[in-house]
Amino acid sequence: xxxxxxxxxxxxxNVSVASVSRAMNGGSGVxxxxxxxxxxxxxxxxxxxxxxxRMLITRRTRTIGALLPDLYxxxxxxxIRGIDLAARARGLHLLVSSSxxxxxEAAAAVRSMQGRVDGxxxxxxxxxxxxxxxxxxxxxxxxxxxxxxESAEYSVLNVDNYTGACAxxxxxxxxxxxxxxxIAGPENNFxxxxxxxxxxxxxxxxxxxxxLIIVPGDFTEESGGRAGRELxxxxxxxxxxxxANDMMAVGCLYAFKEAGxxxxxxxxxxxxxxxxxxxxxxxxxxxxxxRIVDLGRSALEQLADRIEGVDPSPAxxxxxxxxxxxxxxxxxxxx
Amino acid sequence: xxxxxxxxxxxxxNVSVASVSRAMNGGSGVxxxxxxxxxxxxxxxxxxxxxxxRMLITRRTRTIGALLPDLYxxxxxxxIRGIDLAARARGLHLLVSSSxxxxxEAAAAVRSMQGRVDGxxxxxxxxxxxxxxxxxxxxxxxxxxxxxxESAEYSVLNVDNYTGACAxxxxxxxxxxxxxxxIAGPENNFxxxxxxxxxxxxxxxxxxxxxLIIVPGDFTEESGGRAGRELxxxxxxxxxxxxANDMMAVGCLYAFKEAGxxxxxxxxxxxxxxxxxxxxxxxxxxxxxxRIVDLGRSALEQLADRIEGVDPSPAxxxxxxxxxxxxxxxxxxxx
DNA sequence: AATCGCCATGAAAACGTTTACGTTGGCGCG
DNA sequence: CGCGCCAACGTAAACGTTTTCATGGCGATT
Numbered sequence: 239x240x241x242x243x244x245x246x247x248x249x250x251x252n253v254s255v256a257s258v259s260r261a262m263n264g265g266s267g268v269x270x271x272x273x274x275x276x277x278x279x280x281x282x283x284x285x286x287x288x289x290x291x292r293m294l295i296t297r298r299t300r301t302i303g304a305l306l307p308d309l310y311x312x313x314x315x316x317x318i319r320g321i322d323l324a325a326r327a328r329g330l331h332l333l334v335s336s337s338x339x340x341x342x343e344a345a346a347a348v349r350s351m352q353g354r355v356d357g358x359x360x361x362x363x364x365x366x367x368x369x370x371x372x373x374x375x376x377x378x379x380x381x382x383x384x385x386x387x388e389s390a391e392y393s394v395l396n397v398d399n400y401t402g403a404c405a406x407x408x409x410x411x412x413x414x415x416x417x418x419x420x421i422a423g424p425e426n427n428f429x430x431x432x433x434x435x436x437x438x439x440x441x442x443x444x445x446x447x448x449x450l451i452i453v454p455g456d457f458t459e460e461s462g463g464r465a466g467r468e469l470x471x472x473x474x475x476x477x478x479x480x481x482a483n484d485m486m487a488v489g490c491l492y493a494f495k496e497a498g499x500x501x502x503x504x505x506x507x508x509x510x511x512x513x514x515x516x517x518x519x520x521x522x523x524x525x526x527x528x529r530i531v532d533l534g535r536s537a538l539e540q541l542a543d544r545i546e547g548v549d550p551s552p553a554x555x556x557x558x559x560x561x562x563x564x565x566x567x568x569x570x571x572x573x
Numbered sequence: 574x575x576x577x578x579x580x581x582x583x584x585x586x587n588v589s590v591a592s593v594s595r596a597m598n599g600g601s602g603v604x605x606x607x608x609x610x611x612x613x614x615x616x617x618x619x620x621x622x623x624x625x626x627r628m629l630i631t632r633r634t635r636t637i638g639a640l641l642p643d644l645y646x647x648x649x650x651x652x653i654r655g656i657d658l659a660a661r662a663r664g665l666h667l668l669v670s671s672s673x674x675x676x677x678e679a680a681a682a683v684r685s686m687q688g689r690v691d692g693x694x695x696x697x698x699x700x701x702x703x704x705x706x707x708x709x710x711x712x713x714x715x716x717x718x719x720x721x722x723e724s725a726e727y728s729v730l731n732v733d734n735y736t737g738a739c740a741x742x743x744x745x746x747x748x749x750x751x752x753x754x755x756i757a758g759p760e761n762n763f764x765x766x767x768x769x770x771x772x773x774x775x776x777x778x779x780x781x782x783x784x785l786i787i788v789p790g791d792f793t794e795e796s797g798g799r800a801g802r803e804l805x806x807x808x809x810x811x812x813x814x815x816x817a818n819d820m821m822a823v824g825c826l827y828a829f830k831e832a833g834x835x836x837x838x839x840x841x842x843x844x845x846x847x848x849x850x851x852x853x854x855x856x857x858x859x860x861x862x863x864r865i866v867d868l869g870r871s872a873l874e875q876l877a878d879r880i881e882g883v884d885p886s887p888a889x890x891x892x893x894x895x896x897x898x899x900x901x902x903x904x905x906x907x908x
Numbered sequence: 909a910a911t912c913g914c915c916a917t918g919a920a921a922a923c924g925t926t927t928a929c930g931t932t933g934g935c936g937c938g
Numbered sequence: 939c940g941c942g943c944c945a946a947c948g949t950a951a952a953c954g955t956t957t958t959c960a961t962g963g964c965g966a967t968t
Contacts, residue, residue: 241710244954254917255918255954255955256917260916260917263956272917286687288688289687290954290955291629291954291955291956292956293628293955294956311646314650318669322669331685331689334668335666335667336653336654337658337661352576354624514850515849578925579925589947590949591948592948602946622925625924625925626923626924628925629952629955630952632953
């Protein structure tokens, strides 16, 4: 009926439950012969240790929780894939809670995970240091992804948006485009901020005389379209446009097409993220690739290390590189 | 140091642990006055019941497990989103285990979830009835997604691939295309099989004299490209091509473009799934949309009902409809 | 040959909760 | 006035493990 317990195995192998526990876990403290006998009995009875009982006594769940915002598309799946892969490699389970954008929802999610996880992976624009102090149980390890919090208490893992944006702007300028306009992302978004900073820095460094042209956007395709039309309405059209993410670049591309412009002949275009769509629009979009799987993997491993106590450093702020991928939309792929 | 237990609350409220348990859970068996006192004490101590202890005695985890293959992109994220939304609405947690394609890996995943979940959501091409009988603990409710198993023991939830494919073929024929070729999916894939069946049925019904042209594919973009070139090499080129999924349609589209053909003037094209890319290729791809979020949501609710025992029917085979979305690639959007 | 120590093993406590059961007291009804 | 019932509450067992401590046996050292 109900599955076999450690007692059943003990009885079947003529030993005490303690020996069964030893044989199944550490392996030390039992003869090779008895261990074999116990293992055989366990196998025969299809014994699987009761997870809850083990958690109760061990105070460890072998589970990590992932707190995610309402993500769309490839980013989400790639991130989860990376996390899941690394988790499985370490024998950890993954409890996900996604689609909560509000602070209250995030707080509820953290509370409900209380006691079910050994650590938390958090990716959320809304989460800041005060929130964590208020809602995170003390002693629960956490790793923050793409977050602006800089606290000694939590370790964060960011994509190197700044350097990536710098490199892209530099590429566009070196390709001969005299000026580069920038379509910004949401103001409260950390990634977006870093990318804009990169743009500004690169412009100052590599084209100090060119004007800084920045139009607002919010990472959606529509905002990209709006930005594109806004740029076209200007007296002098920029030679190149760099959008803070691919979706906006795509929206901008369609706006340009509609206006009868040829990309990249009339104006060069570049995005950020390298979402799959980037490859398939015409012309294919030059962009900055983020290795999302690696982001997830690194985050999990950092968290796991913290849990294991291997990494007792108060907090490490790590950064993951990204690379430029040149396609047709920037006009340097044919020359 | 360590968080408060039920004993601490009991002491603080001057009652026994039993009363605390009653006050926190059912609410019956305690005076309103004492319940309030207990709730206050719990609040003050920030008491959160220890999940593991509760699981141990209750034999319920309030968690459901999702077993997923190595999915890519939008499908994955939408599915998870649907599942997660429904789970949160019911106060259930979500334990995911993705990225395992092999049978052995799936078996290991099921085993490792043993005792940590109250039910399983399974989406996997490799999982069939014998596998389930061998690996699924008896009495653990499970809902299968997009699966071909027809067993009274498990309930399945499928997308209505057959009807969707039928409708698309009919649309292409009624648009005036005299014949429709089909790019098939992987042989062992249930969705692919149903779509092919739909194609065959619709052709027989609406164009009984037209030849059945079926070229193999495996759902990848490359295989779509191969199929496209194969179709072009034929003596008589088909007027329309229906690919069993969007990625193959995209591959096919690029093959046609490379050969100098104009889609949809020279040949019409349609896909299946409505992945985001479909909107962005040129011309935009006509396809069959699947409401993936609903798929996830329905699956979870069916599973939850089974767990609650609300739905004691041995197994229900439900089907989720899909709709045609007409864009430019099939040539009927302008006429 | 006696003693020491080590190693395998068993007994039992502990983890924090739910719940079946027992105990109290108050109150209605005969 | 006494009997019994019911509601509120407490006591303790139970869930299945891990782990500490005790115990026994056996080989080695003196």
